[in-house]
Amino acid sequence: MPARNTIKKYIENSYYHIYNRGVEKRTIFEDSQDYAVFLSYLKNYLIPKDINYLQKQLSESTDYVRKDKILKLIRLNNFADEIKLMAYCLMPNHFHLIVKQSSANSIDNFINSLNTRYVMYFNKKNKRVGPLFQGVYKAVLIESDEQLIQLSAYIHRNPEKLSLKRKRNTIDSLLKQPSSLSDYLGITHTSWVDTKVIESFFSKTNIKTSYKKFVMHSAQPHISIADLTIE
Secondary structure (H helix, E strand, O other), X not given: OOOOXXXXXXXXXXXXXXXXXXXXXXXXXXXXXHHHHHHHHHHHXXXXXXXXXXXXXXXXXXXXXXXXXXXXXXXOOOOXXXXXXXXXXXXXXXXXXXXXXXXXXXXXXXXXXXXXXXXXXXXXXXXXXXXXXXXXXXEEEEXXXXXXXXXHHHHHOHHHHHOXXXXXXXXXXXXXXXXXXXXXXXXXXXXXXXXXHHHOOOOOOOHHHOHHHHHHOOOOOOHHHOOOOOO
């Protein structure tokens, strides 16, 4: 029987929870450089590519190394018109993304590009060969607004799993792992993270109905997302 959420139902203009973890649950982000590289790949894929600017830079550059980098950027896949990243969290041995795709095959192209590129980087850095992830990525359709906001809280609360004591489960402890939570709290403003849809369900002026309050009181995954989360 296939693992849960490996059989995917892709629908255009729909939201999905994407996740995967290391083979045999091994670590896939070993240090700050690994996190930074994965995030830089997300940025490369999700920020609109200015081909005219890149070609101008290419024609004006006299440095071979710089020319090579610019050429790679020109050839690199870009999904700015196909994928919107709503939320993410990177954990030592797995990652979570909430995305909206515009066409039925956008996610598959995007995640396959992202995973392949990161595995090539990781294997080269660590002088290893073979798969890094536990099979194919998991993708599950988000079918309601409730599931969307509950999943965002579940993802943003993932770092609490690294806390040894409940009293450490504060906003500061949740922010220790790379995630989009800082964008939802107004601490950062990442251009390739789209917070508008999820934020629209919460108040920015009333703390009692704020997203921060919601996340901090979502201690257990809601029953509505029981089948949408990592095993």
